[in-house]
Amino acid sequence: MAQALNPNFDWEPEEGGANKWLVLISIMIGTFMASLDSTIVTVAFPKMMATFGVSIDKIEWVMTAYLMAFAVVLPSSGWIADRFGHKLTYILGLILFTVGSMACSFSQNESFLIAFRVFQGVGAGFLTPVGMAIVTRTFPPRQRGLALGIRSIASAASMSLGPLFGGYLVDNYPWHSIFDINIPVGIIGIIAVVVLQDEYKSHIKEKFDIGGFITMSIGLGALLLAFSTGNSSWNTGGWHSTFIFTNFFIAAVCLIAFITIEMNKKHPILNLKILKYHNFGLATLILFIFGVAFFGNSFLLPLFLQNSLGYTAFQAGLVFLPVGILQAFVAPLSGQFTDRFNPKIPLFTGAIILGITMYLFSFFSLQTMHGQIMLPLYLRGLGMGLFFAPLSAIALNDIPRPQLAQASSLFTTVRQIGGSFGIAALGTILTERVKFHAQIYSEQLRQGSPQYNQVMDHLKNFAMHATGSSSINGQHYAKMMLLNNIKSQAYVQGINDDFLIGAVLTFSLLIPMLLLKTRKKKLNR
Structure with a gap:
């Protein structure tokens, strides 16, 4: 990372250190927690909305705030780890995440819940990249691929188990329980890291890019606030209100300042200069659009299943179980194919399959059968397994080795930002389209x-x-x-419109994919 994992330090493992497989287990605890909390809350949205008496345009911030904090902190986590120690930084991430979970559980209104989700997101922003650095440093080159692959199982498992665990807890206990479950796991993770891991500090000291961090944080926050509140009930002026214009102005000023700072900084928080590499620049654009389309729609299906079809939270979570299993099975095969043949083949196939799933989701109704829901989900697991490995390989293949960490940081950050903007924008569109369809049906x-x-x-x-x-x-x-009945029909049609937008965005990715350049050579990085 630019100010993340220092690309210049020696990645050879230290002899005589802690058992590397136990270290890996301690890292997987944090990885699983951070990934789990990006999926577990979706099935609790209906109960939270009923408890707090708020609509989707407010409750969506429970996820948006988490992803946004994650994205903002992620690029700076490596600088903190190099300066203060990888082990200490990882423990700090676990503490922030665990304390944030406890505070979320005690929240008495949606505003406090959203604020404490930011704490969780900050903790997750430390856990993910620093955990990868610890695994890379601990294992020798011949075992790193296996170790990182095992670590990724924790992320894949959370996609299936998050909604399932969340559904069970929400059905049988108050919604606070989805955060309570993190507390004992977090404490176990902290103890495991303290006992099992050795400390590491980088010998290379760089100045922190405080200007880039501040302008990025304020700019992205203002832009998200504008996108997500344009149709809020309290914003009587709508998109033409002074509040919205002010946020767009602040966002524009800060993001222009951010780009200027990053292009002239010796050690930027995000190295935007590496976007000049053809494949990396295109792949980053693809990942951002995909984040908007896919992660932006991630909260819609649980809402539809519970609010429109009457599923319990556990039943809604159960339908996601095959997705992570299929992805975990297909992803290694896609990676092997990518190494041996043209990576654009699984990439195109995955994108087309994911576009088809979004399109199939856009035909939901109040009479939708269970099989009509599961078929697109099976395809989604297959498509996601095919999509990510070749996209990452193409993006990073031509990046010089000293800049690989910086490129990985930017790549991951863009995905999180895309997801945050997707939730904010598609949540706003959902509110607007529900009103539109309700008016049309009433007039008829x-x-x-x-x-x-x-x-x-x-x-x-x-x-x-x-x-x-x-x-x-x-x-x-x-x-x-x-x-x-009119309200229910309008609600379903609004969800269908969001999925249709997601399908169009996903199919549009085929255009930049055609411009990607691939060579049949094995990655040596």
């Missing part, structure tokens, strides 16, 4: 028409028999049921 109701009277008579008779009410009350219940 022709009161007094034979069809309208026939439907109202059936609903009134049903209400009278079900509740034992009078004809007047039955008429009132009939209108309520009709209006609720």
Whole structure:
């Protein structure tokens, strides 16, 4: 990383240190926690919305704040690790994450919950890159690929187990339990790191890019705030309000300043100059758009399953189980194919499959059957397993070795930022499209028409028999049921629109993919 994992230090493992496999286990604890908390909260959204009495445009910040803090801290984590020690920094990440989890559990309103999710995100921003550096330093070159592959199992497992664990906890306990579960695991992780790991500090000292860090943090925060609050109920001026214009102005000024600082800094927090490499620049653009399309839609399916189809939180989490399993099975095969043949083949195949899954999701209705949900999810697991390995290989293949850590830092940061913007933007679009469809459906109701009277008579008779009410009350219940049905239909259509946007964005990735240049040579990095 630019100010992350120092590319110049000696990566040879230290002789006589702690047992390397026990060190790997201690790292996997933190990796699993950090990855788990980006997926476990999605199935709890409906209960949180009901508890706090808020809509999706507010509760989406529970995930957006976490991903944004993760992305902002990630590039600077390596500088902190090199300066103060890898072991100490990893322990700091575990402490922040565990304390943040405890604070989230005690939150009495959505604002405190969102604020404490930032603490969790900061901790996760330390755990992921520093954990990879510790594994790389601990294992000799001949075992690093195996060790990093085993470490990645923790991330893949969280994709399946996160919604499953979260669903079980939300169904049987208060929503706070999805954060309580992190506390004992975090404590175990801290003890394991203290006992098992050896400390390492880099001998190379660089000045921290404070200007780049501040301008990036403020700029991205202001831009996210503008995108996510354009249609909020409190923002009566909408997209033309002074608040929105002010945030866009602050974002523009800060991001221009950030780019200027990074292009002229000797040791920038994000080395933007490596975007000049053809494949890396295109792959970074692909990853950002994919982050918007895929991670931006990640919260929609649990909402649809629970709010529209009546699934329990556990049932909603259970449908995601095959995704991580398929991805974990396919990803190594995709990596082997990438090493031996043209990596664009699995990359294109994965992108097309993922686009098809988004397109299939855009046909949801209140009558959607379980099989219609599972087929696209099976395809999603297959597509994700095919997509990431070749994209990473193509992106990093032509990067000079001294800049590999910097490129990896930028690559990971862009993915997190894309996910944050996707959740903010698609959450706003969902709110707007639900209003649009509700208005269209309401306008299509022709009161007094034979069809309208026939439907109202059936609903009134049903209400009278079900509740034992009078004809007047039955008429009132009939209108309520009709209006609720309109809201439910509009909600599903809004979700379908978001998935359709995701499909279009995913298929659009095929254009920059065509411009990627590949050579049949094995990676030696």
